[in-house]
Amino acid sequence: xxxxxxxxxxxxxxxxxxxxxxxxxxxxxxxxxxxxxxxxxxxxxxxxxxxxxxxxxxxxxxxxxxxxxxxxxxxxxxxxxxxxxxxxxxxxxxxxxxxxxxxxxxxxxxxxxxxxxxxxxxxxxxxxxxxxxxxxxxxxxxxxxxxxxxxxxxxxxxxxxxxxxxxxxxxxxxxxxxxxxxxxxxxxxxxxxxxxxxxxxxxxxxxx
Amino acid sequence: xxxxxxxxxxxxxxxxxxxxxxxxxxxxxxxxxxxxxxxxxxxxxxxxxxxxxxxxxxxxxxxxxxxxxxxxxxxxxxxxxxxxxxxxxxxxxxxxxxxxxxxxxxxxxxxxxxxxxx
Numbered sequence: 001x002x003x004x005x006x007x008x009x010x011x012x013x014x015x016x017x018x019x020x021x022x023x024x025x026x027x028x029x030x031x032x033x034x035x036x037x038x039x040x041x042x043x044x045x046x047x048x049x050x051x052x053x054x055x056x057x058x059x060x061x062x063x064x065x066x067x068x069x070x071x072x073x074x075x076x077x078x079x080x081x082x083x084x085x086x087x088x089x090x091x092x093x094x095x096x097x098x099x100x101x102x103x104x105x106x107x108x109x110x111x112x113x114x115x116x117x118x119x120x121x122x123x124x125x126x127x128x129x130x131x132x133x134x135x136x137x138x139x140x141x142x143x144x145x146x147x148x149x150x151x152x153x154x155x156x157x158x159x160x161x162x163x164x165x166x167x168x169x170x171x172x173x174x175x176x177x178x179x180x181x182x183x184x185x186x187x188x189x190x191x192x193x194x195x196x197x198x199x200x201x202x203x204x205x206x207x208x
Numbered sequence: 209x210x211x212x213x214x215x216x217x218x219x220x221x222x223x224x225x226x227x228x229x230x231x232x233x234x235x236x237x238x239x240x241x242x243x244x245x246x247x248x249x250x251x252x253x254x255x256x257x258x259x260x261x262x263x264x265x266x267x268x269x270x271x272x273x274x275x276x277x278x279x280x281x282x283x284x285x286x287x288x289x290x291x292x293x294x295x296x297x298x299x300x301x302x303x304x305x306x307x308x309x310x311x312x313x314x315x316x317x318x319x320x321x322x323x324x325x326x
Contacts, residue, residue, distance in 0.1 A: 028286060030282075031282040031283060031285065031286045032283065032286065034279030034280070034282060034283055035279050082258070082261070082262050083262065085258045086235055086258045086259045086261070086262035086263070087235070087259075088258075089238065089239075089242065089254050089255060089258045089259050090234065090235050090237075090238025090239065090242070090255075090258075090259040090263075091238065092242070093238045093239070093241045093242025093245055093246065093255060093259070094237070094238050094241050094242075099245055099246055099247055099251070100251075102248065102250060102251055102317055103317050103319050103320065103321075104317050104319070104320045104321055105319070105321055106321040121296075121300075122293070122296045122297070125257050125296030125299060125300060126257055126258065126261065126292065126295075126296055127258075131250060131253050131254055131257060131296075131299055131300070131303055132296070132300045132303075133250065133300070133303050133304055133307050134304055134307065143321070145250040145251075145253075145254075145303065145317075147251055147254045149319075155319060155321070
């Protein structure tokens with residue numbers, strides 16, 4: 001805590017830059033109470049400010065955009081995959097006979113920036129029969145445990161699925177610069193929107 | 209949705225809710241059986257992240273279709289959101305801890321690409 005951060009003006013500016021977090025925390029508070037009233041909104045806002053002030057977190061380094069259509073594709077595919085994966089795992093657990101044979105597959109993601117690595121890792125844990133055992137921020141390699149390696153079509157198929165998932169994540173949230181660096185042609189949507197809004201040296205701080 | 213014609217829509221909602229309840233119950237059962245039957249720590253973590261999460265989502269969706277009150281739906285949405293966000297992280301932490309402390313037999317894993325040079 002530097003003395004500077006205690007100055008009210010500085011704190012106010014900091015709060016202003018975190019209005020997303022404040023809005024989200026207030027929304028959660030209102031949902032928890034279950035009805036939308038001024039008392040709940042005000043109490044939620046006060047608690048949100050208290051939480052953000054008392055437990056400050058580093059800002060997420062994510063200069064992306066949200067592309068509506070790829071985001072819808074990502075979400076729809078996620079729900080469909082969640083259904084397939086869940087019934088598969090449940091069936092493998094219940095069916096008689098030997099239990100499946102697991103393996104660990106290393107997948108090198110195209111873009112090791114924290115935010116996208118996290119989204120891809122969390123979604124791949126939920127979806128395609130895999131579980132993240134270890135993730136290397138410096139190299140962008142994710143180690144996935146696969147429940148049924150033969151049923152999933154071998155390590156190559158797992159790598160392909162995970163990279164396809166990452167591609168959907170990047171297309172939904174990453175800036176055009178990142179897409180271009182990852183060798184993905186920016187989609188038809190919004191090519192001219194924010195070309196060059198992110199410095200191309202966005203990463204390089206990956207070693208931790 | 210409270211004062212719509214109570215005939216058709218109620219029937220549809222109740223039917224969908226019944227289907228979701230059964231599917232959710234099946235998935236939750238699968239998760240429980242998998243937890244017992246699967247041989248290794250990592251395999252068990254799969255049942256925690258997939259069938260368990262979707263089973264809960266289906267059960268809560270069915271509940272929302274039956275209860276039909278917005279305040280309850282808000283709460284259920286929160287439960288689902290937190291479940292989706294936390295359960296992969298929890299499974300990852302358990303799996304990683306097990307892996308690092310030698311609770312996972314590497315010979316069970318074929319192929320095991322962990323530790324290979326990049």
